[in-house]
Amino acid sequence: MADAHAAPSRQQAAARCTFDGLQPVLLTISGLGIQPNRSALDPKRDIMLAAQGYQFDAAWACGRDAINSLAQSTLSSRIEYDEQTHGLRGPLLETVLQAAGLDIAKALAEHHWITLQGIDGYRVQMPLAQALRWRYLLTTQMDEQALPLGGLGPLWAMYDPQPLNELADLPEKKRFAQAVWGLYYIQISGDQPKA
Ligand SMILES: Nc1nc2c(c(=O)[nH]1)N[C@H]1C(S)=C(S)[C@@H](COP(=O)(O)O)O[C@H]1N2
Numbered sequence: 001m002a003d004a005h006a007a008p009s010r011q012q013a014a015a016r017c018t019f020d021g022l023q024p025v026l027l028t029i030s031g032l033g034i035q036p037n038r039s040a041l042d043p044k045r046d047i048m049l050a051a052q053g054y055q056f057d058a059a060w061a062c063g064r065d066a067i068n069s070l071a072q073s074t075l076s077s078r079i080e081y082d083e084q085t086h087g088l089r090g091p092l093l094e095t096v097l098q099a100a101g102l103d104i105a106k107a108l109a110e111h112h113w114i115t116l117q118g119i120d121g122y123r124v125q126m127p128l129a130q131a132l133r134w135r136y137l138l139t140t141q142m143d144e145q146a147l148p149l150g151g152l153g154p155l156w157a158m159y160d161p162q163p164l165n166e167l168a169d170l171p172e173k174k175r176f177a178q179a180v181w182g183l184y185y186i187q188i189s190g191d192q193p194k195a
């Protein structure tokens with residue numbers, strides 16, 4: 001699954017993922033195979049991560065410029081909120097995981113799991129293989145407008161349910177249960193995590 005874009009994306013994102021204090025971190029990724037650029041979760045500062053039961057010794061974190069520096073993809077999908085078709089844009093989940101140093105082929109071979117955590121406490125857990133097959137887009141824009149915090153953003157983990165067999169029989173509103181708005185944290189684990 002690793003592609004030709006992996007190496008430049010990784011360098012670019014890593015270079016731009018310096019903590020100069022000017023850009024808030026939008027996304028933190030921890031777990032097996034992630035190449036960290038920040039230290040352990042500090043329960044006195046990482047308040048929401050701690051409140052939602054997480055802990056880690058190290059993690060990769062990045063701001064908006066790093067996300068926007070990655071190869072961008074688009075997705076045109078009906079969305080359940082207004083039942084209209086919209087154009088979504090952002091990097092693929094796979095691209096972001098590569099930027100965070102994950103060796104995708106190795107993680108797949110080892111049957112790793114992924115957790116997608118939203119700011120409101122909602123989370124989705126599935127095998128990494130499924131998440132990549134679903135081609136999650138870490139959506140930053142809808143119809144050329146940045147997704148706001150307090151709305152669906154700043155990151156919305158969205159997929160196109162249309163080609164996915166396991167979702168095809170569900171009523172439209174039920175097809176988006178695994179699309180996490182307000183995504184701010186991703187965890188990679190070796191086994192199915194505790195729900
Ligand atoms: N962050 C977050 N994402 C979420 C949810 C949620 O409660 N919080 N609900 C999920 C479910 S079950 C569905 S059907 C769709 C739409 O739910 P919503 O109206 O709560 O956004 O978003 C999904 N993503």
Ligand SMILES: [Mo]
Nearest residue numbers: 173174176177
């Ligand atoms: Mo739902």
